Amino acid sequence: MLNLERLRTLDAVARHGSVSGAADGLHVTTSAVSQQLSKLEREIGQQLLAKNGRGVRLTDAGLLLAEHAARILSQVELAQSDIEAQRGQVVGEVRIAAFPTAARGLFPGALRALRTAHPELRVRTSEMEPEQGIREVLRGDADLAIVLDWSNKRAPVPGGLQRVHLLDDAADVALPVDHPLAGRAEVDLEDFGDEDWVSWPEGEFCHDWLIFTLRSQGIEPRIAHCAGEHHTQLVLIAAGLGICLTPRLGRGRAPDGVAFVPVRQKVRRHIYATWRTDAARRPSIRAAVEALREAGASLSS
Structure with missing residues (x-):
């Protein structure tokens, strides 16, 4: 009978694309992954992995078994859900x-x-x-x-x-306190057509959203600085190096020298849980x- 944990290991290799990625995803060593796969190969009597340059790839047998493994593990997940639901206890x-x-x-x-x-x-x-x-x-x-x-x-x-x-999480424009618009009750994004912007890193959804939003308001954005952490963005603003759009969720205290002004267009993020x-x-x-x-x-x- 096929061993469930070995099927889980094969499924992780298929999903992550490498032995090292599977090891990271399963929180085990690469040696442990290799050992599980070797045992699985002996169980079925076929080779599951083949060398591919400096990495590995799944053989035809490996791909076929990985497809079955994904369905088996999904069914196990459903069984676990049903058992937990019947028991009705929040544990694990x-x-x-x-x-x-x-x-x-x-x-x-x-x-x-x-x-x-x-x-x-x-x-x-x-x-x-x-x-x-x-x-x-x-x-x-x-x-x-x-x-x-x-x-x-x-x-x-x-x-x-x-x-x-x-x-829903509203966003404000973060400005240096000596900016001419820092004392406004509200601002429009069009007010900042000639500003340097501090943005999230390129390739992130929020960076693409900022570019899309500014262009929709007729602004070709000048992205001067990119930073993934909001606090890093804000200390750049405090230094007078640009402006940014800053959501309120998890914002905490702003550095000295930063003012927040609401956007009249009600710029909002929608926050979800997904499973x-x-x-x-x-x-x-x-x-x-x-x-x-x-x-x-x-x-x-």
Whole structure:
């Protein structure tokens, strides 16, 4: 009979594309992955991996078995969900990924509530950008991911996932305090056509959104600096090196020398929790989603 953990290892190699990627995803060593695959090869009497340059690739037999492994593991996930749902107890482990400002803004309240209400539930969290969080959920390396899109640029939900809205997060323009518009009650984005901008790194969804939004207002943006951390963006603003759009969730105290002015067009991020459809009945997933919703509601009130 095929060993489930060895099938899980083969599935991880297929999903991650390498032995080292599978090892990272499974939180084991590359040697452990290789040993599991060698045992699986002996079990079925066929070669599953072949050398491919400096890496490896799945053989035809490996690809075929990996397809079966994915379906078997999905069925196991459904069985686990059904058993947990029948038992109705919030126990075990739930792994949650969130982008940094969501982690700062939502995790303290949500995780404290989960610990109080469900002391037998273990919660593991990690910070990562939304695109990576979705990949982790699709791979089965995370149970929940907190993701986002913007009011004028929506992100599609990949097949096999479902999501729930947690909160809307407004964004303000962050300016140096001596900027001529720093004292305004509201501003329009068109007011900043000749400014240097501080943005998220190129290739990230929020960077693409900023370019799209400014161009839709007739502004060809001058991106002077890129930084992934909001606090880094703000210290650049404090130094007089540009302006940026800064969401409120998880923002914390601003450095001295920074002023925030609301945007008249009501620029907003929509924050969601997303999870695999085949895990939807797990009480641990439902409890974590509810705690995140309550944390989001408390911030919106």
